[in-house]
Amino acid sequence: MKDKDLKMAEIKQYNKVLHQYVLDEKIGLQDAFNLARSGIEMVSEYKGRGTRNMNLLPLNKMFDNMMKAHKPSIEDLLDLMRKEWTFTFDGKVKDYLEK
Secondary structure (H helix, E strand, O other), rough: OOHHHHHHHHHHHHOOHHHHHHHOOOOOOOHHHHHHHHHHHHOOOOOOOOOOOOOOOOOHHHHHHHHHHHOOOOOHHHHHHHOOOOOHHHHHHHHHHHH
């Protein structure tokens, strides 16, 4: 049996409704497996639980939060960007300023 088949069998054995949700693609296989295993082992956490579907803030909101928290100077920001994009930074800044 494949890993997927084993997980589906274990989910079906634990909870038939959860198994149907996986078949209807309302919940992912790994998420359902984690729920089933945490229920079987009676633990509040199971490895992998909570690491899926992270809702990240949009970039502009994250940037606003970073600016409020750290208050970096423009020079610090430029240095960090130069460090991140070592090879393309100068050309991209030059192209942007020419617009």
